[in-house]
Amino acid sequence: MSKFYFGGGSGSISSDDEDNLPYPEALPRSDFLAPDFDAPTYLSTLSDRHQTLEDLRSDLRERSQALSKELLDLVNTNYEQFLSLGSDLKGGEEKVEDVRVGLLGFKRGVEDVRSKVRERKVEVDGLLQEKKEVSKQIALGRKLLEVDARLEELEDRLMVSSLGRATHGDDDSWSDSEDEEGEEDGLSVSAGSNVRKLQRLVTDCLHVERLSDNIGKDHPFISAQQSRMLPVRNTILLDLRTALEQAAKMGEDGKTRVVKLLGIYKDFGAESEAIKVLKDLKQK
Helix, strand or coil: CCCCCCCCCCCCCCCHHHHHHEEEECHHHHHHHHHHHHHHHHHHHCCCCCCCHHHHHHHHHHHHHHHHHHHHHHHHHHHEEECCHHCCCCCHHHHHHHHHHHHHHHHHHHHHHHHHHHHHHHHHHHHHHHHHHHHHHHEEEEEHHHHHHHHHHHHHHHCCCCCCCCCCCCCCCCHHHHHHHHHHHHCCCHHHHHHHHHHHHHHHHHHHHHHHHHHCCCCCCHHHHHHHHHHHHHHHHHHHHHHHHHHHCCHHHHHHHHHHHHHHHHCCHHHHHHHHHHHHHHCC
16 A cells, blocks of 8 residues: 655644645656556556546656656767767777778788688598599499409309309309209209209399499490300300200190290390290201
């Protein structure tokens, strides 16, 4: 609740009727300086003041006028100081020149740093490009080694010699069970006519060809391997021909085997060779 005071320093009451009423204290200026000051909220707290609304308005109007005058005086004072600023600044030319020279030196330093950064960026970009090229060459070298290794493996399994290199003649990859498969079908055939073996040979040969195509037939190393690839492919076709002839001679018992071999021919892209073999058999 708001505090009140009565007229007179001793607190005595005058015979005048107005002296019998409590007079509200002046609104504290600190109330208006609160960070969360809100006019409607503040005015709602003044409802218990013994003061008419018109008096309250008059009080606030006078306070507003006083604040406006204080603000105007403050602006005028600062404006006068601003106008006198130019005349107060004397003898600062040397300081300004020092600052200007310092800024120019700093600017040159920044430009030097930028230049070095640009040079380093070009250098780093060149190194990254070189690294990328080296990585490509490494990947290419691995592919070339794989082509040579797989081609050599095919030559060993087919007992095809190349460049004077002797073949091993034996291959552990063809187990006895694969040869026994032919015997269970009623055939006594060589390892070269084994269907499963032929399928693996064709698959491996096609892998080497695809790998060579991926590298590029115009690559010097790949071009040099064509003299090795041709005997390998011809040997596989010769083994397929032998197996197909043997299976065709079996009649009804060899139909399943013939169908499998024709599928291998198709995978190998040599359907025309299979048709030629079958035509030769009919002519015989």
